[in-house]
Amino acid sequence: MDLILIGLQVSILLCVGCIFLFRKYLFSYSTEKGKNLATKEDVEEITRKVEEVKSGYVAEIERLKVDLSVLSRKHNILLDEKVRVFKKLQKRLVEFKKYCEAALGSYDQRGEFHPHLGVLPKGIDKASLQHITALHEIEQEDFIFLSKKSRSLLSKLRDNCSMMCSMEMAISSENNDSEMARSTIPAYESAMRNIDSCLQSLYEELEFPSSDK
Numbered sequence: 001m002d003l004i005l006i007g008l009q010v011s012i013l014l015c016v017g018c019i020f021l022f023r024k025y026l027f028s029y030s031t032e033k034g035k036n037l038a039t040k041e042d043v044e045e046i047t048r049k050v051e052e053v054k055s056g057y058v059a060e061i062e063r064l065k066v067d068l069s070v071l072s073r074k075h076n077i078l079l080d081e082k083v084r085v086f087k088k089l090q091k092r093l094v095e096f097k098k099y100c101e102a103a104l105g106s107y108d109q110r111g112e113f114h115p116h117l118g119v120l121p122k123g124i125d126k127a128s129l130q131h132i133t134a135l136h137e138i139e140q141e142d143f144i145f146l147s148k149k150s151r152s153l154l155s156k157l158r159d160n161c162s163m164m165c166s167m168e169m170a171i172s173s174e175n176n177d178s179e180m181a182r183s184t185i186p187a188y189e190s191a192m193r194n195i196d197s198c199l200q201s202l203y204e205e206l207e208f209p210s211s212d213k
Helices: 002-109 128-141 148-175 180-181 185-206
Strands: none
Touching: 002 128, 002 185, 128 148, 148 185, 180 185
């Protein structure tokens, strides 16, 4: 009988110990399982946020590409117009300069090889007034594509040449008075310098890369 009681007590103790161990194991398992579940949820949340940032970044890049493309097209259109105006003005300014050089050859002793009005190519106007009028018409038509500096230089050229136009008409009425003709020499030289300044300013407006950079 005593042995049975002892055996029963031992069995009870073993059962209690097993229950305690099982409970401890179950608690540890549940805790670890919870940690794993929490870690998985954290990873999913981080992944979701990364994807959101990535999508926003890609969308912003695409928007910037569109804006840059539009800006590039506008710049190309403006540059094309500036080149067109530059070619028109460059042609007239170069012809005007050739005329001034030829006039100097006719009114001043510049040597037999210096160009003069008698050998001026056909198609080039042989009066300052015609050149100034043509330049003024281009300036009025394409005013919007010229910078303030270029407009100012063209205006200065026009103002300086107005006296030259008057002097040419006076020379014509005086039957090529040599003294009066020589008085026009500084005016032609000044006009040529102004023409060079206009050409330089117009070229700079095109904003081509400089070889010095």
